[in-house]
Amino acid sequence: MLMTHPYREDLAADPRTQALAVRDLRKSFGSQIAVNSLNLDVPRGSIYGIVGPNGAGKTTMLTMACGLQRPDVGHSFIAGHNVWEEPIPAKQAMGLLMDGAPVFDRLTGAEYLHYLGALHKLERSESLRRAQELLDALSLSEAADKRIADYSAGMTKKILLAGAVLHNPEVLILDEPLEAVDPVSGRLIQQMLRAYAARGGTVILSSHVMELVEGLCDHVAIINGGQVITAGHVDDVRQGQSLSDLFIAAVGGRDLDASKFGWLRSPAAGDAE
Numbered sequence: 001m002l003m004t005h006p007y008r009e010d011l012a013a014d015p016r017t018q019a020l021a022v023r024d025l026r027k028s029f030g031s032q033i034a035v036n037s038l039n040l041d042v043p044r045g046s047i048y049g050i051v052g053p054n055g056a057g058k059t060t061m062l063t064m065a066c067g068l069q070r071p072d073v074g075h076s077f078i079a080g081h082n083v084w085e086e087p088i089p090a091k092q093a094m095g096l097l098m099d100g101a102p103v104f105d106r107l108t109g110a111e112y113l114h115y116l117g118a119l120h121k122l123e124r125s126e127s128l129r130r131a132q133e134l135l136d137a138l139s140l141s142e143a144a145d146k147r148i149a150d151y152s153a154g155m156t157k158k159i160l161l162a163g164a165v166l167h168n169p170e171v172l173i174l175d176e177p178l179e180a181v182d183p184v185s186g187r188l189i190q191q192m193l194r195a196y197a198a199r200g201g202t203v204i205l206s207s208h209v210m211e212l213v214e215g216l217c218d219h220v221a222i223i224n225g226g227q228v229i230t231a232g233h234v235d236d237v238r239q240g241q242s243l244s245d246l247f248i249a250a251v252g253g254r255d256l257d258a259s260k261f262g263w264l265r266s267p268a269a270g271d272a273e
Contacts, residue, residue, distance in 0.1 A: 006250065007239065009232035012041050016080040019044040019171050019202035022065050025074035027057075027226075034060045035071070036226035042171075042219070047193060047203040049213035049220040049234075051243075053251050057226035058206050059099070059175060066096055066173050079170040092120070095164035097157075099175040105149040109140055109159045112148060113166055120167035127166070134162040137192070139185060153180035161189065165196070172196065174205040178212060190216050214243040224251045 015021030020042040027035040035057045042048045052058040063069040065076045067083040067090060076083040079093035104112055110131065117127025135141045138158040143151065148159060157180055164172060172193070178186045193203050193216065207213055213220055214234065220243065221231035229250045230237050238246055247253075 005239075006230035007232050007236045008228070008230060009041065009236070011039055015041070015075070015077045017044075018042055018077065019046070019079060020048075020065060020173075020204055021077045022061065023075045023077075025061060025064055025071050025076065027060055027064060027069070027071050034226055035064065038074075038223070038227055040221055040228055040231060042202060042204055044202055045197060045200055046219045047197050047217045048205070049217035050204065050206045050223065051208070051210070051213055051220065051247060052223035056223045056251070058223045060226075061223065062173060062175060062204075062206060063098065066094060066098075067091060068098065068101075092167075093170045095167065095169035095172045097160050097164045097172075097174045097177055099179070103148060103156065103160065105151075105156075106147060108145050108147055109135065109151070109162075110144040112159060113162060116163045116166050122167060130166055131162070134166065137188060138162055154182055154185070157181055158185060158189075165192075169201070171202045171204065174203065176207055177205055178207070178209070210242075210244040210247060222247060222250045 018041045022040050025038045050058050064071045078090040081090035083090045113131035135144050220234050222229045
């Protein structure tokens with residue numbers, strides 16, 4: 001099934017009114033176009049899911065949107081600040097968790113949070129208080145004095161999330177925030193993100209887990225081929241379908257040909273009868 005009339009919310013006349021806005025972003029790697037004249041608005045106070053198949057351009061778009069990678073063409077705005085013309089206030093306004101980004105893993109979890117607190121010029125007492133609250137909430141207190149290099153993948157994800165929220169940013173940009181995180185911690189993180197958005201913050205998250213996006217996000221964009229296929233409030237985008245079905249229709253998913261892989265666990269020569 002193909003999408004015949006994908007929903008797209010109108011773009012704001014002034015991108016500075018949005019929590020995040022990108023205009024005409026384009027990025028190529030050699031002859032490969034990764035992001036192709038992409039436009040997107042993320043309204044303030046929303047929990048906005050960015051989904052797409054592998055290689056769709058969503059991570060490239062996010063790295064350009066937050067200033068980690070310069071686009072060939074286009075503009076990005078975070079909390080009203082042009083990311084490339086006003087990089088300091090733009091970066092101060094956001095908390096960032098990007099999959100694959102460098103980690104200061106020679107520091108302990110506590111040292112990492114204290115370092116970030118100093119970087120954001122928090123009062124030491126306030127930084128220590130926030131760090132302890134985050135370590136307790138994310139079940140990392142007992143590992144606070146261990147080096148991050150010795151953390152599991154899920155623990156590393158949680159300490160990076162703690163670092164992203166420590167300075168109470170206006171906008172949180174999270175790439176696969178629950179990947180490798182246990183279900184108990186995952187539920188608590190979702191509660192934390194909902195509370196943060198309810199108090200005026202904006203969450204932008206990239207995920208491959210449709211159930212997470214459908215259950216947590218109030219807005220969603222599907223990106224494929226470096227372009228936005230559909231974007232807006234989840235109910236408007238779904239048009240009565242599940243988000244998973246819509247995603248498959250949008251990116252051209254196909255079913256397995258049952259006539260193939262006939263060898264898979266068929267009795268082989270020499271197998272015991």
